[in-house]
Amino acid sequence: MPESLLPAVRELLDGVTNPAQYIGGEFNSVRKDLGSWGALAGRMVLCYPDTYEVGTSHNGLQILYQMLNDVPDLVAERCFTPWPDMADAMRAAGVPLFTLENHLPVTDFDVLGFTLQTELTYSNVLETIDLARIPLLARERSSGHPIIVAGGHGAHSPEVLAEFIDVFLPGDAEETLIPFLRFVAERRRADRPGGPMSREELLHDIARTFAYAYVPSMYTAAFDPDNGPFRGLTPRFADVPRIVKGASVFDFSSAPMATRPVVPHARSVQDRISIEIMRGCTRGCRFCQAGMITRPMRYRTVEDLVNAAEETWKNTGYDSITLTSLSSGDYPWIEQLLRAMSERFTPRKVSVSLPSLRVTGELSKLPALMHGVRKSGMTFAPEVATDRLRRIINKDIRNEDVRASAAAAYAEGWAQIKLYYMIGIPGEREEDLRAVVEFADELSKLRQKVTGQGPAAVNVTVSTFVPKAFVPFQWDGMMDRHVVREKQSWMRKLNRNRRVKLKFHDADQSFLEGILSRGDRRLAPGLIEAHRRGARFDAWSEHFELPRWLDAFDACGIDPDKYATRERARDEALPWDHLDIGPSRDYLWSEREKAREEIKTEYCVGKVCHVCGVPPSLCFAIKRDMGLLPTKQLPILSMDGSGVTRGVEGVATDAPRRLRSASPGPVRTARHAAGAAQAGAGATALAATPVASDDSSRETLIDRAPGATECV
Ligand code: SF4
Numbered sequence: 001m002p003e004s005l006l007p008a009v010r011e012l013l014d015g016v017t018n019p020a021q022y023i024g025g026e027f028n029s030v031r032k033d034l035g036s037w038g039a040l041a042g043r044m045v046l047c048y049p050d051t052y053e054v055g056t057s058h059n060g061l062q063i064l065y066q067m068l069n070d071v072p073d074l075v076a077e078r079c080f081t082p083w084p085d086m087a088d089a090m091r092a093a094g095v096p097l098f099t100l101e102n103h104l105p106v107t108d109f110d111v112l113g114f115t116l117q118t119e120l121t122y123s124n125v126l127e128t129i130d131l132a133r134i135p136l137l138a139r140e141r142s143s144g145h146p147i148i149v150a151g152g153h154g155a156h157s158p159e160v161l162a163e164f165i166d167v168f169l170p171g172d173a174e175e176t177l178i179p180f181l182r183f184v185a186e187r188r189r190a191d192r193p194g195g196p197m198s199r200e201e202l203l204h205d206i207a208r209t210f211a212y213a214y215v216p217s218m219y220t221a222a223f224d225p226d227n228g229p230f231r232g233l234t235p236r237f238a239d240v241p242r243i244v245k246g247a248s249v250f251d252f253s254s255a256p257m258a259t260r261p262v263v264p265h266a267r268s269v270q271d272r273i274s275i276e277i278m279r280g281c282t283r284g285c286r287f288c289q290a291g292m293i294t295r296p297m298r299y300r301t302v303e304d305l306v307n308a309a310e311e312t313w314k315n316t317g318y319d320s321i322t323l324t325s326l327s328s329g330d331y332p333w334i335e336q337l338l339r340a341m342s343e344r345f346t347p348r349k350v351s352v353s354l355p356s357l358r359v360t361g362e363l364s365k366l367p368a369l370m371h372g373v374r375k376s377g378m379t380f381a382p383e384v385a386t387d388r389l390r391r392i393i394n395k396d397i398r399n400e401d402v403r404a405s406a407a408a409a410y411a412e413g414w415a416q417i418k419l420y421y422m423i424g425i426p427g428e429r430e431e432d433l434r435a436v437v438e439f440a441d442e443l444s445k446l447r448q449k450v451t452g453q454g455p456a457a458v459n460v461t462v463s464t465f466v467p468k469a470f471v472p473f474q475w476d477g478m479m480d481r482h483v484v485r486e487k488q489s490w491m492r493k494l495n496r497n498r499r500v501k502l503k504f505h506d507a508d509q510s511f512l513e514g515i516l517s518r519g520d521r522r523l524a525p526g527l528i529e530a531h532r533r534g535a536r537f538d539a540w541s542e543h544f545e546l547p548r549w550l551d552a553f554d555a556c557g558i559d560p561d562k563y564a565t566r567e568r569a570r571d572e573a574l575p576w577d578h579l580d581i582g583p584s585r586d587y588l589w590s591e592r593e594k595a596r597e598e599i600k601t602e603y604c605v606g607k608v609c610h611v612c613g614v615p616p617s618l619c620f621a622i623k624r625d626m627g628l629l630p631t632k633q634l635p636i637l638s639m640d641g642s643g644v645t646r647g648v649e650g651v652a653t654d655a656p657r658r659l660r661s662a663s664p665g666p667v668r669t670a671r672h673a674a675g676a677a678q679a680g681a682g683a684t685a686l687a688a689t690p691v692a693s694d695d696s697s698r699e700t701l702i703d704r705a706p707g708a709t710e711c712v
Pocket residue numbers: 282295296297604608609610611612613614615616619
């Protein structure tokens with residue numbers, strides 16, 4: 001039976017910040033019996049590499065935690081990166097990193113899983129591994145160490161952490177994590193015939209078995225001479241796939257939700273119920289990685305959402321519910337949902353908020369629908385304030401819609417508006433920045449006109465654009481940090497309205513984000529050196545020091561501008577080319593060209609499709625399943641603004657294409673097709689059949705499933 005570190009942990013709590021974050025035992029946390037520890041078929045630590053305060057609020061972590069612990073013979077415990085005072089105390093006392101449930105050493109588990117939500121937590125990944133007393137470099141670990149996996153957005157540009165993470169799991173984890181954990185745990189068991197697998201054997205087995213698992217140590221990276229650009233990855237073994245797929249939960253209605261989330265008893269950034277109403281966004285904003293890598297759009301029904309909210313409310317007692325998604329205004333039944341939520345929760349004095357509203361004319365209806373709930377804030381993310389820049393980023397919004405929505409919100413009692421803007425977008429001009437300040441001022445004063453009361457408080461958060469993998473701007477250089485700082489200070493001076501508060505993301509932090517977001521494995525020595533010099537909690541201004549990073553890079557002969565500000569050539573290999581997670585390179589490049597020509601790409605709603613690289617058959621099957629397309633209507637794959645139809649494989653044709661069934665009888669629902677596809681995925685995994693070529697990477701599970709549609 002493993003031994004709890006709780007007595008040793010207790011000794012450290014006197015004198016550290018916020019000690020409650022280290023003791024666990026929260027409402028809805030799950031503590032499985034240590035007496036049956038040996039009988040468990042898989043043990044995993046879920047880690048958000050930031051403080052408890054930040055990590056415990058992450059909905060994805062809560063979903064996986066509940067999902068794993070709902071399986072009787074599996075266990076998931078949590079850990080977060082200890083704050084520096086605690087980390088120092090642990091090192092001094094010789095206490096290794098522990099979990100919050102049973103206070104066990106992290107090394108007692110089969111798998112340690114990180115969720116990578118921002119590059120500024122990468123130094124914490126190293127800090128966490130080090131505190132767990134696991135070698136930083138994957139190649140120095142033995143079979144006794146847990147397998148370290150990483151998912152989340154960072155797993156879509158994994159090369160920068162390739163030397164530290166054993167396995168990346170890009171995409172959705174809901175359907176992949178349980179089979180993966182069982183697979184790993186079974187091969188690590190000491191009582192299996194022949195004993196546990198060696199680490200190298202196990203990693204090889206993972207790489208050739210799971211089409212959605214990227215195992216960096218199974219690939220050799222090539223670079224141009226003289227420390228030139230990245231040239232690509234080559235599998236070390238013939239049975240390791242060249243292309244790794246991102247996992248996708250197609251049947252989103254049935255995907256697990258966190259209806260029993262852990263209720264923190266220490267401070268957390270989000271003390272409320274979070275309900276994910278849909279996943280994916282096909283608006284096609286050219287800066288937005290989340291929108292590109294989560295395609296296709298998948299929805300839950302109003303009934304499921306209201307029931308889940310009710311169940312979660314009963315299990316937590318929270319008095320506030322947030323409906324989350326990338327663009328909640330695009331949820332097809334948003335009015336019905338708000339009405340139903342209002343009917344159910346207004347009498348209970350539970351507020352309902354929508355933090356991700358896309359701005360359209362329709363949006364002005366929403367404040368009235370939210371009548372009666374507490375006015376917990378109205379947030380808009382216009383991103384840019386001029387029409388020209390909107391065409392460049394492909395964000396189809398109008399200032400008049402923001403104005404109308406703000407006016408409706410003021411009329412319904414809101415007195416505060418939050419706006420999100422970005423600077424540093426390729427093609428940006430001075431007039432674009434001026435427009436941000438002037439428009440915020442106008443919106444503030446609009447409340448006086450609408451209500452006769454004082455100007456509204458308008459909080460404007462201005463981030464710096466950081467090009468990421470899998471967006472049309474992935475080839476572009478990021479704006480120099482000194483220029484960013486000048487622009488920020490110019491905008492600050494321009495603002496004369498005391499009710500308008502401009503808050504800028506730190507230009508140096510954005511620069512580090514830019515380096516790490518498109519890095520390759522040659523950055524590893526720089527990360528180790530920065531860690532050695534004390535880098536941790538880089539997302540926290542009190543701990544972040546760019547000079548420490550620049551000195552570390554310098555000591556390792558790394559030029560950070562090669563990664564952050566350099567523009568890439570069209571044919572340059574990118575360190576994420578081996579991942580197939582949706583949008584194709586051709587599609588992204590064509591979108592970049594359209595950005596330069598200020599040409600919009602229409603939202604692929606209804607029957608319109610731009611053949612982005614996601615299987616259109618899947619998108620349309622999902623839309624039909626949800627009643628968003630008539631069952632008998634054949635969707636037209638109409639293409640870009642030029643009227644040219646590119647066709648499924650990127651071949652130009654002059655006629656629109658239609659979907660039709662590949663076998664007698666159309667796919668009845670996406671759920672059926674997706675089920676078949678997922679069965680295929682499972683079979684693929686169990687049969688150890690890798691996806692082995694570029695060509696097959698674009699073939700989709702759905703198109704191979706019996707009865708699935710295909711594009712002809
Ligand atoms: S395949 Fe077509 S419909 Fe689906 S996300 Fe891509 S462009 Fe939109």
